[in-house]
Amino acid sequence: MKEQFLKATLCLAIVSSLYGCSGGSKESKSPEETDDITAPTLTLTPTGGSTIEEGDKVLLSFDEPVELGDISLSGSMQELGELYQISEDSLELRPKDVWGEGEELSLVINAQDSAGNQMTESDVKYQVENIAPNVNSILPQDIRLEKNDSFKVQFSETMDVDSLQLGGILLEDDYKVVWSATEIENDTLTIIPKEYWIAGQERTINVDVMDLAGNPIPTVNSSFTVPMYFDNFTPASVVIGQDNFSDIVSETSAKNLGVFPAGNPAVSSDGKLFITDRRNKRVLVFNEIPFSNGASADFALGVDSLDSSDSSDDRKSLQMPVQANINDGKLIISQVEGERQILIYNQVPMDGTAVPEVVLGAWGKGVDGCYSGDDDKATSAILVDGKIIAVDEINSRALVWNSIPTEDNTTASLVIGQPTMESCTANAGSDGNSGGPTAQTLADPSAVWSDGDKLAIIDSLNNRILLWNEFPIGNYIAADVVLGQENFSIDERPDNATEKDLSYPWLGIWSNGIQLFVTDTNNNRVLIWDQWPEENYAAADSVLGQSDFVKSAYNDSNQDGVHDTGEHPSASTLRLPTGVFGYKDSLFVTDSANNRVLIFKSQ
Template identity: 50%
Template sequence: MREAVVEGKFFKANSKFIKAALALAISSVFYGCSGGSGGGGEDPAPVDTTPPSLTLTPASGASIAATDTLLLDFSEAVALADVSLSGAIQEMGELSQVDQDTLILTPIVEWTEGLELSLTIAAQDAAGNQMAEVVAHYTVEGVAPSVVSVSPAQERLEKGGAITVQFSKSMDRDSLQISGSLLDDEYTLTWSQSRFNDDTLVIAPKSRWLSGQDRSLQLEAKDLAGLDIPAEQHNFTVPLYFENFDSAQVVIGQDNFSSTLTAINAKNLGEGPQGSAAVTDEGKLFLPDYTNNRVLIFNSIPTSNGVPANAALNKDSLDDGTGREFGSQPTNISFDSGKLLINYFSGPWDHSIYVYDTIPEDGRALPSAKLLKDSCQGNVFVYSSAMIAKGRVFAASSSMARVAVWDDLPSMENAAPDWLLGQSTLENCTANDREQDGSIQQPSARTLAMPGDVWSDGEKLAITDSENNRVLLWNSMPTSSFAPADIVLGQADFVSNESQPPSRKTLSLFGRGIWSNGIQLFVADSDNNRVLIWNQWPQENFAPADVVLGQGDFDRSAFNDSNQNGVTDEGELPSAATLKWPDGITAYEDKLIINDSGNNRFLIFQSR
């Protein structure tokens, strides 16, 4: 019985082994026979049947700027050659590969602003699985055009120069509107391309721009989407052009250029008129007739010699000088923003400066503001000259060695100035008092000695510092007392004041006469009987002048030296090119008006 049991166990165990072997054999049949007789091999890769998907940035329906890019981000690697685009936006863009699953669509120039643009995208992956077409829509934001640049960038515009305006995008030619005083002259318009079609406009004179100050240009235009440029205004100054010893075209106060007659009538002046004339915006001319105690009014600037005045301010007659009189011996006249300022050398009620709001045709006028004579430490003196610019009043006080400034035209009589140049307080009035201790010292950039005249356009400032034989310039308007000048002319530095022989750099001042259009400077060098012209606003000390009027070169100084032999010959008469003690300068449009005081006349020089 024991053997039978053992054999049964053995049989059962053997049976289990046989079953396992059979199972292994069957498995070999199914998994080991493919691909060869060896029965081995690797599992096959699964087949890719999934198409790529796409994410767009920005998403469809978004608003985009004209220069924005579109990012195509696929779910798997997609080659540039396997992507195709169609639609309006595709025509304006360029597609490129960023990495294996990302592409970017960049505008060739810009997307067209204000339009709704479509884009259809088709793509397949490396296995050839086609993505369902994706259709996207975008609205391109409208960005208003702008002026990128205007040339010349500076204020100066030469008489034959063109103005070039570059816009930020293509402009609608028909929408262009231009205006301004510059365009009183004849001009041509030319459109061209810088980056885009019709993005550059050239405005050129047919012949030449008219010389003169305060020329303006306003631009209005739309782009192709109908959007407006912001309001644009640009101001230019066309220089006045002169050469050495140029002749005047017109003389006022005399019948001809060789006469020096004095009289009180409609045509002549008294002896030695002082100070600068003034011209209103409408072209009405006001002349100071110092000895005859009157201001002459001409309804327009004379174009021929010996033209009679139309009226005299507050005078009943041009022949006897009687009538209402607020002051006598006018020394300077200034006009700004509809207001006329007159400085009188002597007058009643201790007043020196009178400002008029309106000037009637018949010359009858009442001053709207009166300013006191200058006073310091018990002494009272009249101002030697005064002017108004951008609402500020400037008054040169020769005897007090200072220039008084009112920031706004005073609303009440006798208002004290807001600040001073040449001194730190109203109680300081000593010439060249650099330490402000009441003692005369060397001049400095802050001091003055007998300032004769002042000019400003509200931004720059110039003062003739007569006893120091120099002109001081401020490149920007000072705002507090005793401010130092930036530039000195006539001297090599701020501490020198010697009188020197005439040259391109030296000055021998005694009197009035300084004017600028903001880009050029004109100075009456009285003792040298000449007017010096700097064709650029000077930027360095002791800068040389470019042009001289009244003399044939910079080394001569004799008055009325018509034959330019260096001396005033006995009996030598003045001419259209000579000067004698010039004492005032102003300009209007293309005309320079010089007070030729020693010859009892005003000369009008026409710019070339």
């Protein structure tokens, strides 16, 4: 009996060791069927703490399959975004519209797998990038701004209208600001003149503004030219050199000019007016542009005093100056006599003691076959874009210095109107011999204008204006357009005036870059083209000095087509004009045979 009990106890122990206390009838689980007790892990792209853009998505990647319903989000990104399942183990958080630009956003993520295992809570932050708004468009697109045009800027997003800051010369005029919607609210700024924009060049406007997030735009900087407009026979507003519009006095005084002043005046950046007084051998300087008739000059260059035409200092003396030109803080005076024909002042003179730093001598000096003597033939020079351009009338050419000379009598860089520097005949062919006019030749040119890109020359003896649309970079370059003649091979001087013909234009030419002004000297008028001419023989748009394009008599106050005995000049008439120059809304015309300079105001 005892033996049987021991055997039973031993059997029970063996069974328990093999099958556990529950008995031997139940089978064990395989490794694949073991319970899942591992929590899912999460990878974020971009990682927490990153800077994101306002439209970026955040990718949630798990190491095992998860269901959309098993994900719980909170924080500001949950409020602004929506979660989408894109695969069995990946989801994407997308902004409903955009994340708040410039904001720091929070995101708290909780998730569980299908076995109910909870991942460790993920608590991250993202910084949304500040993105500056863009300027989509600016109108007008070119340099021309008509006096009634609006200035319009469209931005890439809604702007903070209270942050707007404006500046620039254009806004010295009265204006109003309008915000409107082109695509979204307050994305378009329009600046409108209350009456009209005042005419002039380099009429600048600067715009600074921020978007609603406080991001500034890159400053908008625009510069425009507002055209000048004149009716035919418009009267001048002011006369310089005379007490009234009917006088023809010639004297040596602070308020009068000598006989036949000639050439273009000039105005400095601070508003000083320079007028060449040829016969009195001086340049009169007005510290401010006169606003009343008969104003007195403040000082004079080239003479000892305002009531003298003499100089006790040869260094500052002048011999018949015919043009003043100012650019880049420098003054250049052109003369028609002596061996000091171009005088360069490195600073705009502040008083009458100024002397030139550099002198360029008589044309043709030292050049075989070219005239080098004294003669009353105009030399007209301008300074622009770091160059000096001068017409040499007696040698039928224009010369260009590609840099401003620092030494006296520096040799020019290139020649226009002649095949070589040694050629100096009128209408010279490629062999240097005189022939008929062509697009490459000149005959007694008297004046030049350029902005550094375009070029215009008065070709006086050929009764025409030559235009180059690109500045010549070599000798003997052909012009692109001719005015005053039907083609480049004609040099006729018509008996009757028209809107297309010229009669010995002399010395006076100026452009604001979009319009062209020329003194048609023998027709006693100034012709104005409202667009830079692009075709040969283009008609002018308006005329000063005459009421229409067919009249040409001098001082024809009653506009009967003839100069009547005893007929005096008026505010609207001209007699042999030789200079024209614009500054802001004022057009200066040198009315040479009436011994005066007239100021016309743009309408």
